[in-house]
Amino acid sequence: MTTPFYITTPIYYVNARPHLGHAYTTICADVIHRYHCMISDTNFFLTGTDEHGDKIMRAAKAENTTPRAYVDKISSLFRELWPQLNISNDHFIRTTDPDHIEVVKMVLQKIYDQGDIYFSEYEGKYCFGCERFYTERELVDGKCPDHETEPETIKESNYFFKMSRYQQWLIDHIKEHPTFIRPERYKNEILSFLREPLDDLCISRPKSRINWGITLPFDKDYVTYVWFDALLNYISALGYPDSEKFNTFWPVAQHITAKDILKPHGIFWPIMLKAAGLPVYKHLNVHGYWNVDKSKMSKSLGNVVEPLQLKNVYGLDAFRFFLMRDMVFGLDSSFNEQALVQRINADLANDLGNLFSRVITMVHKYCKGIVPSIDTSIEKELSLGLKDKAAEAISKYQQAMGDFAFHKALTAIWNLISQLNKYVDVTAPWVLAKNKSSRGQLDVVLYNLLEGLRVIAALIYPVMPDTAAKMHKHLGLDPREPFYKMHTVKAWKNLPSGIALPKTVTLFPRVQMKETNTSPAEKDENKTLNPALKPEISIEDFARIDLRVAKIIKAEAIARAKKLLKLHVDIGEVEPRIIVAGIAGSYTPEQLTGRQVIIVANLKSAKLMGVLSKGMMLAAGNGEKSVTLTLDETLPPGTQVR
Numbered sequence: 155m156t157t158p159f160y161i162t163t164p165i166y167y168v169n170a171r172p173h174l175g176h177a178y179t180t181i182c183a184d185v186i187h188r189y190h191c192m193i194s195d196t197n198f199f200l201t202g203t204d205e206h207g208d209k210i211m212r213a214a215k216a217e218n219t220t221p222r223a224y225v226d227k228i229s230s231l232f233r234e235l236w237p238q239l240n241i242s243n244d245h246f247i248r249t250t251d252p253d254h255i256e257v258v259k260m261v262l263q264k265i266y267d268q269g270d271i272y273f274s275e276y277e278g279k280y281c282f283g284c285e286r287f288y289t290e291r292e293l294v295d296g297k298c299p300d301h302e303t304e305p306e307t308i309k310e311s312n313y314f315f316k317m318s319r320y321q322q323w324l325i326d327h328i329k330e331h332p333t334f335i336r337p338e339r340y341k342n343e344i345l346s347f348l349r350e351p352l353d354d355l356c357i358s359r360p361k362s363r364i365n366w367g368i369t370l371p372f373d374k375d376y377v378t379y380v381w382f383d384a385l386l387n388y389i390s391a392l393g394y395p396d397s398e399k400f401n402t403f404w405p406v407a408q409h410i411t412a413k414d415i416l417k418p419h420g421i422f423w424p425i426m427l428k429a430a431g432l433p434v435y436k437h438l439n440v441h442g443y444w445n446v447d448k449s450k451m452s453k454s455l456g457n458v459v460e461p462l463q464l465k466n467v468y469g470l471d472a473f474r475f476f477l478m479r480d481m482v483f484g485l486d487s488s489f490n491e492q493a494l495v496q497r498i499n500a501d502l503a504n505d506l507g508n509l510f511s512r513v514i515t516m517v518h519k520y521c522k523g524i525v526p527s528i529d530t531s532i533e534k535e536l537s538l539g540l541k542d543k544a545a546e547a548i549s550k551y552q553q554a555m556g557d558f559a560f561h562k563a564l565t566a567i568w569n570l571i572s573q574l575n576k577y578v579d580v581t582a583p584w585v586l587a588k589n590k591s592s593r594g595q596l597d598v599v600l601y602n603l604l605e606g607l608r609v610i611a612a613l614i615y616p617v618m619p620d621t622a623a624k625m626h627k628h629l630g631l632d633p634r635e636p637f638y639k640m641h642t643v644k645a646w647k648n649l650p651s652g653i654a655l656p657k658t659v660t661l662f663p664r665v666q667m668k669e670t671n672t673s674p675a676e677k678d679e680n681k682t683l684n685p686a687l688k689p690e691i692s693i694e695d696f697a698r699i700d701l702r703v704a705k706i707i708k709a710e711a712i713a714r715a716k717k718l719l720k721l722h723v724d725i726g727e728v729e730p731r732i733i734v735a736g737i738a739g740s741y742t743p744e745q746l747t748g749r750q751v752i753i754v755a756n757l758k759s760a761k762l763m764g765v766l767s768k769g770m771m772l773a774a775g776n777g778e779k780s781v782t783l784t785l786d787e788t789l790p791p792g793t794q795v796r
C-alpha cells in the first residue's frame with residue numbers, strides 16, 4: 155500500500171457566505187490532495203462547516219429564523235460551491251451531525267473523568283466575533299485584532315480545561331518536530347506565545363446565554379465552547395474511536411488554516427489530543443491573508459470578493475491558477491483583479507496556450523495530425539537535453555509540493571514551458587518541413603514537443619484539472635487512464651506514436667480587464683502629463699493593442715522602395731510572419747537580422763509596395779533617424795509587452 159495522506163481545511167462558520175478567502179484555503183487543500191493522488195492511492199480530504207455557538211445563534215436571529223434552518227441554508231451554500239470550484243473532498247462534515255456530537259461528548263467525558271476539567275468563576279474581556287475571552291496583552295489598542303472591535307467584560311461561572319498542565323509537553327513536542335507547525339514564522343509565533351504561562355481554557359457557555367451548542371455530558375445547563383466542539387471534527391469525520399479510516403488516516407493528518415486560527419490549532423488542539431490520549435497531527439500548514447487595500451478580506455470588514463463571480467468571468471482553472479501562483483503560501487497577498495488578468499494573458503494564454511496550439515497545429519500541418527514515431531539514431535542530438543530538463547522540473551515540482559510552496563511548483567512547470575518554447579525556436583520545425591531529407595528530424599522534434607506537453611499536462615493537474623484533461627484528450631490519450639500518476643509522468647517517451655490527434659484547441663482565450671482598479675490618486679497623477687501629448691486613452695483602449703516581443707529572422711530590401719524593409723519575424727506562431735517597416739534609412743538588413751524588437755501584433759494587415767504586412771515594428775525617432783525598441787534580456791518570441 156502507498157503512504158496514506160489526510161488533509162483538512164478549517165470547517166467554516168456558517169454565519170456568512172463563502173468568499174475568496176475560504177475558496178483559497180479549500181483550493182490549496184484540493185491541490186495538495188490531487189497531488190497526493192498522483193503519488194499515492196490512499197488519500198482523504200475533509201472539509202465542512204462549523205455550526206454551533208453564539209455567532210451562529212445571533213446570525214439566525216438577525217434573519218428571523220431558527221438556528222437549525224439557518225445552518226442548513228448556509229452550510230449548503232458551502233457544500234454547493236465546492237463542486238463548482240472542482241473541489242475533490244471525500245467528506246463534508248457538519249458539527250451538527252449526530253456522530254460528531256457523540257464524539258465531542260465522549261472526549262469531554264474522558265478528559266473530565268481524568269480530572270483535566272474544573273468548574274470556576276471567571277471575569278474577562280470577551281469578543282463575540284471570536285467567541286472567546288481575550289487577555290489584555292492579546293488586545294491591540296484595547297480591541298480584538300481580528301474584528302477591530304472592543305470586547306465586552308463578562309463575569310460567569312464556567313468549566314475550564316487545564317491546558318497549563320500540558321504546556322511544557324507542547325513546547326518539547328514542537329522543538330522535537332521542527333515542521334510540526336510550518337512555515338517557520340508561525341512555529342515561532344506559537345513558541346513565543348508559550349513563553350508566557352498558558353491560561354486554562356474556558357470550554358463551556360451557560361445555556362442561559364447560549365443554547366445553540368452541544369450539551370456538556372456532565373452538566374446539562376452548559377453547552378460546549380464552539381472551538382472545543384469544532385476541532386474534534388478532524389477525528390469524528392474519520393469515525394473515531396474505532397474505525398479503519400481513523401487508524402489509517404489519523405497518524406498522517408495535516409491541517410491547513412490561515413493565521414487567524416493559529417492559536418486554536420497550534421495550542422488548544424494538540425493539547426486536547428494529548429489529554430485525550432491521542433497522537434497529535436503531523437503538520438499544521440498555515441497561510442496568510444488575502445487582503446483588500448491592506449485589510450484582511452472578511453465579511454465583518456465588508457470587502458469580500460465572490461469566488462463564483464471571478465470563476466464565471468475568467469474561467470475556473472485560470473482562477474485556481476491565479477490563487478496558487480500569486481500567493482506565497484504563508485505570506486499575505488493583496489487581491490488585485492488586474493494582476494489576475496495579466497497572469498491569464500501572459501502565463502496561460504501566451505506561454506502555455508500558444509505553445510500547445512502551436513505544437514498541435516504543426517502536427518496537423520506536417521504529420522497529418524498523427525503522433526510521429528522517432529528515429530532513435532538521431533534522437534539524442536535533436537533532443538537537446540529535453541528529457542533531463544523535464545526530469546529536473548518534475549523534481550523541483552515535487553519538492554515544492556511537499557513544502558506547500560505552490561507558487562514554486564508552478565514556477566518549475568513554467569520553466570519547462572519556457573524550455574519547450576525555446577526548443578521550438580531553436581529547432582524551427584517549419585524550416586525542417588521545407589526539406590524532404592529532414593523528415594526524420596522533424597518527427598523527432600515534434601514528438602519531443604508532444605512528450606513535453608504530456609508531462610506539463612500531468613503536472614498542472616492538481617491546480618488546473620480541467621485543462622489537464624483537455625490537454626490529455628488533445629494529445630490523443632485516453633482520459634480514463636490515470637495519466638497524472640507520477641510514475642507515468644516520469645516515464646519519458648510514454649506517448650504512443652501513431653495515434654491521431656483531434657484538431658487544435660484554444661486552452662485559454664485572452665481576457666480583458668472588466669473593471670480597472672485605478673485609485674483616484676493615480677487618476678490625478680495622470681492629469682499632470684504634458685498637455686502637448688496625444689489625448690488620454692483608457693486602459694481598456696491601451697489593452698486592445700497587442701504588443702509582442704519578436705525576433706527578426708531575416709530582413710530584405712523591397713524593390714523600388716528605398717525606405718522599406720521586408721522583415722520575417724518570429725512571434726511564437728507556427729511560421730514567421732512578414733512585417734514591412736519604414737526603417738531602411740536607419741538600418742541595413744544585416745544589422746536587423748537576429749535582433750529582438752517589439753511589434754504591434756494585432757494591427758490590421760495592409761499591403762505596402764505589393765507586400766502584405768501583418769503588424770508593425772516599433773521604433774523611436776524624429777522622422778529622420780529611427781531606433782528600434784529592443785530588450786536588454788532575451789525573451790521568448792511572442793512574450794507579451796505590458
Ligand code: MSP
Binds near residue numbers: 163384387412442
Ligand atoms: N470555524 C472556524 C474554524 C474551525 S476549524 C476547526 C473558523 N471559521 S471561518 O469561517 O472564520 O474560517 C476561517 C478560515 O477561512 C481561515 O483560517 C482561512 O482558512 C479562511 N479565510 C477566511 N478569510 C480569509 C482571508 N481573507 N484570507 C485567507 N484565508 C481566509 O475560523
